[in-house]
Amino acid sequence: MMPGETPPAEPLRVLIVNDSATQRVALRMALAEEPGVEVVGEVPDGYAATSTVIRLRPSVVLLDVVMPGMDGFATAREIMARTPTPIVMITAAADAKSSELILEAMRARALAVTQGLPPRTAPGYVQRRRALAQLLRSMAQVRVGPPPGSSPELPASQDGIPTRPRALPERSKPISLQEPAPTPQGPIVAVGMVASAGGPNAIADILAELPRRVVPPILIVQHIAPGFAPGFASWLAQRTGYPTDLAQQGEALRVGRAYVAPEDRHLGVNALGRVALSDAPPVGYFRPSGTWLLRSLAQTLGPRALGIILSGMGDDGADGTVALRRAGGRVVAQDQQSSVVFGMPKEAIVREGADDVLPLTAIPGWILRWIRSTG
Template sequence: MKPDKLRVLVAEDSPTARRLLVEILRADPAFEVVGEARDGVEALELTRRLRPHLVTMDIQMPNMDGLEATRRIMTEVPTPVVVVSTLVERDIQTSMAALRAGALAVLQKLVGPQAPDFEVEARRLRDTVKAMAEVKVIRHWPTREDSPTPRPSTVQPRRVRPAVLAIAASTGGPAALHRILSQLPATFPLPILVVQHIALGFAKGLATWLDSVCPLEVKVAEEGEALRPGVVYIAPDDRHLGVRADRRVAVSNAAPVGGFRPSGTWLYRSVTQAFGSAMAAAVLTGMGQDGLDGLREVHEAGGWVLAQDEATSVIYGMPGVAVAAGVTDEVLALEDFPRRFRELAGLEAGGA
């Protein structure tokens, strides 16, 4: 019995660009393009009616743009969305907004077969669509200022209060980071180091976007700089992020770990070596199992290990393997992380 094809809806207002994208997808027999939308209104309606496995979404479209269409799809008929737009390279803020709206990935629109790297980029697009079509997306409820009532967590008391936070995330991570960091005060007393798996060229844009929407200072990490309280350090493009023995920032071009650079395992291991039990590690939504070996070391050293729960993860890969391995102290819904971080930092009752 032949496996079912991946049913894709293409939303693109330019007939030329739409035809090219359809041809790229149809070049692989694994895909079936089940519909074509000329604007966001059609994209939403066809998603409701056709129930595709995935939607490719342009940003700049008439009647309803791709950002609003993505938000509406994720609240009304949750479906994996991959943004394919010329804005990806020109406007990082828009790309980050697309991820926050619920898109799983953002890709640069291809210009045509005459481009020197066309075949490589076309294959990358198909591979991304295949991978994202398998994601079990969760419904995004309309944004509200009031947060859900925090759920109590099972806390194992420790004697050492964390002096640093280390966070790793992959698919769904930018939106999760925004949700957490935007609810921490500018006076947060701990430095935060972040490894986010993201396409090359996006680290600076991610840091700039988060810095613009969060009370904390968010920046791309630089080798040898001092760790400062209330500052979030994002791993640079294609570089590991960690901490040196003198507790300054370490940026390394050492070999990838488990295929990843930056790597969550590298981050956790490095921070553990510098801080021992005086650290907290969080693993958020993401595909695969990057970070697991590093979290084992955090756990063995007596540091805190927190994992995002399955219900609020876009993909329960990275947190799921940590929970299954028994190295986590707490499993939290995404909305509970800000409160827990404030507690661990001593800003609220219920800390370490």
């Protein structure tokens, strides 16, 4: 290497686990066309997956959901118990059982679920291939650890950093970034919540701690694979008991309910306090966008809205937190220790869009304090 040259980035090392030889070939050929991606191995069943992960140390595992004998969920649980590695599960289609699929994938501690690629001759193939590669790149950066209470002997990753992350405290010290602001004028009437990688479980943990009878409508933007927004809403309702639906254009927002942004549409609130969906261009590549949601709350509700920015990669939502604070609303960012990925909360903090930085366990209490102090 010549002086001044930048060393090449480490390739993304992908292990494919899929019982279909045809699918393994198709995925290998697709990923070979993406720069910086290397398929380091292919496994035809779940039984050999864990030992192969230990031997090859992939950056990420691309794991089929449906396999004979040991299915993808069982395989994911074994990998995460013995040698924690980022896992993306792949399925043929987002069908009517998608909520159950998402539930099982999250229980197995997979980071994401995505649809398989269409045939190479299908319209949109290149875009889907690139999206899959980007999803794998993003998930490979997520630090994962063993299930709570387990203590397997874990090898170090290739960069020498232990695979097991530092222990996360149940509560870390809350941080207030700003001087106390005036109490918002009038009661809080809506809460906006935005998240990406690591967000589903964080959102569920918050909803599970909130009493429905006093909490204003909660509008949620969660970056999720195409086709899975309805299933995500169903999964939240099933896991938390908190009524959660896919948002519908023009519907009235109700106390004690949560509304998830549908696929490929921005979510906001109109001047009448009803759901406003939009086909406007993506914001920073995202539609739905967390920034769009929080800007909508800033414009229509101002000091009567709360914003919450949770675990996620990138900076979606950060500019929205700034807009909401400037309009008099209050914003909390999830802290680094409790975030799976600290990208989105960090960007909100850097841009001075957060009033407070709290561990995940403290955010439900933060919401309730503001509701009670302004009601």
